[in-house]
Amino acid sequence: xxxxxxxxxxxxxLDLRIADLKEQRRRIPERLEASQAPVREVKQVLQEASTSxxxxxxxxxxxxxxxxxxxxxxxxxxxxxxxxxxNQEYQAHLFEVELANKKRGEFEEKILLVMEQIEQTQRTxxxxxxxxxxSEALFIKEKAVWDEKDRVLAAxxxxxESKQAQSAGQVEKALxxxxxxxxxxxxxxxxxxVKDGICVGCRLQLPPQLVSxxxxxxxxxxxxxxxxxxxxxxxxxxxxxxxxxxxxxxxLEVGESV
Ligand SMILES: [Zn+2]
Numbered sequence: 001x002x003x004x005x006x007x008x009x010x011x012x013x014l015d016l017r018i019a020d021l022k023e024q025r026r027r028i029p030e031r032l033e034a035s036q037a038p039v040r041e042v043k044q045v046l047q048e049a050s051t052s053x054x055x056x057x058x059x060x061x062x063x064x065x066x067x068x069x070x071x072x073x074x075x076x077x078x079x080x081x082x083x084x085x086x087n088q089e090y091q092a093h094l095f096e097v098e099l100a101n102k103k104r105g106e107f108e109e110k111i112l113l114v115m116e117q118i119e120q121t122q123r124t125x126x127x128x129x130x131x132x133x134x135s136e137a138l139f140i141k142e143k144a145v146w147d148e149k150d151r152v153l154a155a156x157x158x159x160x161e162s163k164q165a166q167s168a169g170q171v172e173k174a175l176x177x178x179x180x181x182x183x184x185x186x187x188x189x190x191x192x193x194v195k196d197g198i199c200v201g202c203r204l205q206l207p208p209q210l211v212s213x214x215x216x217x218x219x220x221x222x223x224x225x226x227x228x229x230x231x232x233x234x235x236x237x238x239x240x241x242x243x244x245x246x247x248x249x250x251x252l253e254v255g256e257s258v
Contacts, residue, residue, distance in 0.1 A: 002217030005191065005231045007170040008179055012191050014164045019188075021157045028150050035142040038135040046128045053121050060114040067107040074100045175220065182228060191229045202226035 077096060084090050168176065182190035192201035194214050199206055204225045206214075214221050214230045221230050 002214075002220065002231055004172060004175070005217075005220060005229075007167065007172075008175055008191055008229075009231065011164070011167040011171055012179070012189055014160055014167055015183075016189060018157060018160050018164060021153050021160070025150060025153050025157070028146050032143060032146050035139055035146070039132065039139050042128050042132040042135050046125060046132065049121050049125045049128060053118060053125070056114055056118045056121065060111060060118070063107055063111045063114060067104065067111065070100070070104055070107060074104065178220075178229065185227075187226060187228050189228070191231060192223070194230050194232050199223040199226060199228065199230060201228040206230075 074097070077093075077100060081090075081093055084093055171179070179190050182188075187201070189201065192199060194200070194206060194211055197205055197208065197211050201223060202225050204223070206223065210221060210224070210230075213219070215232045215234070217232065222228065223230055
């Protein structure tokens with residue numbers, strides 16, 4: 001490994017972990033939002049059912065008023081019966097009374113129907129209230145878990161951020177500037193391994209000569225395709241795994257390129 005790069009490798013490890021922790025924290029509010037969804041849904045059902053009960057009660061009162069007015073009319077009609085003289089008038093009266101009774105039955109039926117609907121809606125409300133209690137209890141539990149997770153993440157983040165400042169100070173200035181520039185270009189990770197002759201950042205095969213140079217670790221080299229800084233995990237001059245014979249590795253060291 002290139003010794004010049006090792007403080008930067010450490011810094012990058014910290015930076016990546018910090019970015020990961022921040023991302024985990026960033027996603028917590030949406031997870032909480034999702035946990036709360038059942039509560040919101042049940043509240044919606046309750047709201048709608050209660051609006052519906054109000055409307056049904058209004059309807060019931062209106063039917064009751066109609067029935068009352070109708071009962072009044074029937075009463076007056078019966079009062080008039082004593083004044084009837086002819087048989088024909090009496091027959092007409094009976095017919096009128098029969099019609100009025102039929103109509104009263106219709107009013108009563110409407111009231112019964114509305115009362116049934118009210119009862120049904122009340123049952124929905126009772127069930128929804130029980131469900132709301134359950135959903136809220138579950139949400140409180142889940143929220144506690146997320147809050148705790150956030151607390152742990154925040155603590156780790158604070159610790160890593162203090163290390164980050166320290167670690168950045170140990171990186172050679174020019175190297176740090178290159179690293180920051182790559183990060184700004186969204187080339188993350190900015191510093192990548194060369195493995196099996198491939199740049200791990202872009203997965204492209206590197207020219208063998210460049211691979212040897214990276215292995216020698218005398219300078220910091222850049223991938224010609226993705227511009228990331230390259231490093232090799234291993235002692236300078238040694239071959240990658242699968243391990244070549246030591247002789248061959250030495251040949252590489254001397255001959256510089258494959
Ligand atoms: Zn690359």
